[in-house]
Amino acid sequence: MNQPSNNTLRASTRIVCINTTAPDARTALADARTALAVSRGRHLDDIDPSTGYDLSEPAYQAARDGWLERAKGDRFTGWITREYMKARSIWAQRRPDWAVDWPVVDELPEY
Structure with a gap:
């Protein structure tokens, strides 16, 4: 480790x-x-200078993969849907070239 x-x-x-x-x-x-x-x-x-958030590609992949993994395990309640779309929106604003492969809730496969 x-x-x-x-x-x-x-x-x-x-x-x-x-x-x-x-x-x-x-x-x-x-x-x-x-x-x-x-x-x-x-x-x-x-790094976003105003917030200090890591906007690197590994950070994007970790955020995207984490939310997609959560989508597999949980039903989309109102809170999860709102936070999922909020995270997707933040990345779409900051890194639009990467966020094109982050599906909206309606495009997620059924598990």
């Missing part, structure tokens, strides 16, 4: 320790997410 690097552990710890009631909490969270993504080897061009 791969062990996380010290940089990854420090970045993860920083996210956990952020005071979310502080006036600069969003900035601090974005900075911590950026540090975590960089410690995982992501290029700065693949």
Whole structure:
């Protein structure tokens, strides 16, 4: 099993320790997410500067595969459908060239 690097552990710890009631909490969270993504080897061009979210192709594949796996196991309740479409929409806005292969709910196969 791969062990996380010290940089990854420090970045993860920083996210956990952020005071979310502080006036600069969003900035601090974005900075911590950026540090975590960089410690995982992501290029700065693949990190959203305003949120710190990892927008790399591996992050896209993990998100897409995770939601498709959930679709296999769960019936699409209102919450799951809403969150699935929200995740799909976020990726379609940020990486439209990749999101074309992320099916909408109506296109999912029956399991």
